[in-house]
Amino acid sequence: MRMKAYLRVRCNKAYLATIRDFVKSRLADLEITGPISNQIVLAVDEACANCMIHQHQCDNYSTIEVVIYREDSTLYTEIKDTGKAFPLHEYQPQQVSDIIQSRGKGGMGISLIHKIMDEIEVQERRDYYVYKLGKHLGKTSTPLA
Amino acid sequence: MTIQEHPQDTYITLVPHGELDANSSVHLDERIQALIEQGQVNIHIDGADIQYISSAGLGVFVSYLDEVAEQGGKFVLSSLRESVRDVFVILGLDQLDNLIIVERTEDVPAHF
Numbered sequence: 594m595r596m597k598a599y600l601r602v603r604c605n606k607a608y609l610a611t612i613r614d615f616v617k618s619r620l621a622d623l624e625i626t627g628p629i630s631n632q633i634v635l636a637v638d639e640a641c642a643n644c645m646i647h648q649h650q651c652d653n654y655s656t657i658e659v660v661i662y663r664e665d666s667t668l669y670t671e672i673k674d675t676g677k678a679f680p681l682h683e684y685q686p687q688q689v690s691d692i693i694q695s696r697g698k699g700g701m702g703i704s705l706i707h708k709i710m711d712e713i714e715v716q717e718r719r720d721y722y723v724y725k726l727g728k729h730l731g732k733t734s735t736p737l738a
Numbered sequence: 739m740t741i742q743e744h745p746q747d748t749y750i751t752l753v754p755h756g757e758l759d760a761n762s763s764v765h766l767d768e769r770i771q772a773l774i775e776q777g778q779v780n781i782h783i784d785g786a787d788i789q790y791i792s793s794a795g796l797g798v799f800v801s802y803l804d805e806v807a808e809q810g811g812k813f814v815l816s817s818l819r820e821s822v823r824d825v826f827v828i829l830g831l832d833q834l835d836n837l838i839i840v841e842r843t844e845d846v847p848a849h850f
Contacts, residue, residue, distance in 0.1 A: 606761035613759075613790070631821045632828075638792050642760040689800075689830055696804050698767075698797030701829060705793055708828050 597662040598622075604649040604657060612641050612659055616670070619661045625668060625730065633728050636709040637670050639702035640681070640724055648676030666731065667712070672724040681706070681724055682713045739765045748849050749780035749814075755787040758795025767798045774802060779811025782846050786817035791825050803836050812836040814850055816843045 600615045602608040616637050620630045641657060649655040658673040686704035707713065712727030739762045742753040750773060754766050773781060788795075799813055806812060813836065818826075823839065826832045832839050840846060 606759075609759050609761055609792075610757065628821070628824060631824065635792060635825060638759065642792065642794070646760065689834075693800055693803045693834075696801050698794065698801045701796055701800070702793035704829060705825070 601658045604645040604655040632709045751782045753784040757790040759792045760794040763794045779809045807836040
């Protein structure tokens with residue numbers, strides 16, 4: 594039976610550190626450490642920050658839930674969010690040169706998620722959306738530039 | 739996030755302590771913006787005490803790169819821990835002309 598770990602936090606950016614600690618700890622329980630753990634923690638942090646900031650405008654009364662589990666050789670994290678859907682799986686990452694020229698700060702988080710994770714899926718449920726991110730274990734992201 | 743500052747002859751060294759995420763990176767952002775407005779466009783970041791960086795932390799540097807380059811300046815980052823450096827590498831930000839990553843603080847050029 595696969596064990597799932599759950600964490601629910603308010604949509605307050607101060608809780609991003611709590612999410613990172615939770616993910617890192619759960620990954621360690623699953624004996625996933627080192628660079629691959631750091632990358633998964635980063636991808637989940639980016640996805641949660643995206644939900645908090647863009648889907649909930651950091652509304653402290655809203656919450657998101659993070660779920661982690663392993664199925665065979667794939668590590669899955671799910672972010673359950675009652676905000677409006679964000680088509681994370683369809684997003685076309687911007688070129689870094691375009692981001693630099695725009696002098697903006699956004700756009701790189703989604704790029705990181707796409708470069709780190711192997712599976713990105715958005716599932717629509719009755720009352721919420723699930724952002725499901727899968728990482729094939731034994732594989733770390735390498736420089737793509 | 740706390741930030742120490744050490745003015746050098748031709749640049750300024752900032753030493754941030756803590757995590758650079760969507761919640762905490764605003765402090766470094768405000769400080770860098772103020773420095774650029776004062777005409778200080780050569781900025782060395784001693785990253786030995788940056789424990790974590792997300793895209794929000796990267797954005798602090800990337801959003802000012804064009805402006806800094808326009809004025810002939812650049813960022814030099816040194817002493818990054820491997821997990822932090824990897825985030826720059828994943829996005830190819832270690833290949834830019836105006837954002838230089840060096841291994842150690844001793845490797846920071848005297849003039850840049």
